[in-house]
Each structure stands twice: as structure tokens, then as C-alpha cells.
Amino acid sequence: MNLIRNSLKCLMWGLVMVSALSACTGLPDGVEPVTGFDKSRYLGKWYEVARLDHSFERDLVEITAEYSLREDGAVRVLNSGTDVDTGERKVAEGHAKFVGAETTAHLKVSFFGPFYGSYIVFELDPDYQYAFVAGYNTDYLWLLSREPGVSEELREAFISRAQSLGFVTEDLIWLY
Secondary structure, three states: OHHHHHHHHHHHHHHHHHHHHHHOOOOOOOOOOOEOOOHHHHOEEEEEEEEEOOHHHOOEEEEEEEEEEOOOOOEEEEEEEEEOOOOOEEEEEEEEEEOOOOOEOEEEEEEEOOEEEEEEEEEEOOOOOEEEEEOOOOOOEEEEEOOOOOOHHHHHHHHHHHHHOOOOHHHEEEOO
16 A cells, blocks of 8 residues: 555656646747747857846846757757856856757757756747747746847837737846
8 A cells, every 4th residue: 555655656746846847848828939940040149138137147247148059959058147246257058959849949948957948939030130038937038139239129129029928028127
């Protein structure tokens, strides 16, 4: 009887862990990843123009994300930013894998072992010059650009689109 009870406990614990880990790779309501995505065109350096605040980028400015291809086909992610208090450049390295087809811009990114979070490109310039990116819920939002700044029209388009999807755009932090 104890063997059955322990087996059931292990099974339940495993299901809870799988459920918890997969919850972070979901999509916010209404957010649809870009299709026809070309991974090779997305690689390279991006500047973080705006974001919603979160602990892992708090007090950082001059933030960049650099994406390159790893030997195993995953995407190497190198995020860096300057700490406003110390002037020190902080760097975090991770990797990203596609959740489904590589032509759909829904990836899962990990900086800490087996724990992944969603990275969803939900709007992308046809020339891959800017991207609107969300996480697994409306607490995570970024505007990325190949250049440090963007036009006022693009800012307004980003805010409008994000508001329509339920993001709290009043809380955006503008870096450029």
C-alpha cells in the first residue's frame, strides 16, 4: 500500500512540476507570434528601447541582446546592460529553443538550467529592424530595435498595440 501511495505522490509531484515549468512558456491572451519567421535574419544585435520593469533588468540601462546560432541549432542569447549605480556592465548568457515550428516566433529562453520562459515576437518589421516581444503573461514586454532609438510613430504604434493586448503601458521604462 505504501508503495502505491509513494508512486502516486511521485506521479503527482512530477505532474505539478511539468505543469509549473510549461506555464512559463505559454502565451498571454490575444498575443499571437509572428509566422513566416526567419531565425537567421533575427540573429545579431538588438537594442532594448522600452520594457516593463522586472527584477532581472532593474536599474540597468544601455541594454542589448545579441543572438547567435549555437552548434546544436539553439540560439545563444547574450543580454547585457550597464548598472546605473556602479557603471558596471552586467552580462547574462542563455539559450533559446523554438516551442514549435522555427517559422513561428514563439521561443522558450533559459538562463537558469531547466527553467524556461516564453519569448514571443508578436510584431516584426519586414526588414527585421524592430520587434515587439512579450513573455508568458502581460508582465513582460519589450520593444527592441537594431538602432538605439525609434521614431515617435513607432513608439505610438508599440503603445497602442500593447494596450490593445492588455499590457500596462503607463509602466513602460523608456531607455532611448
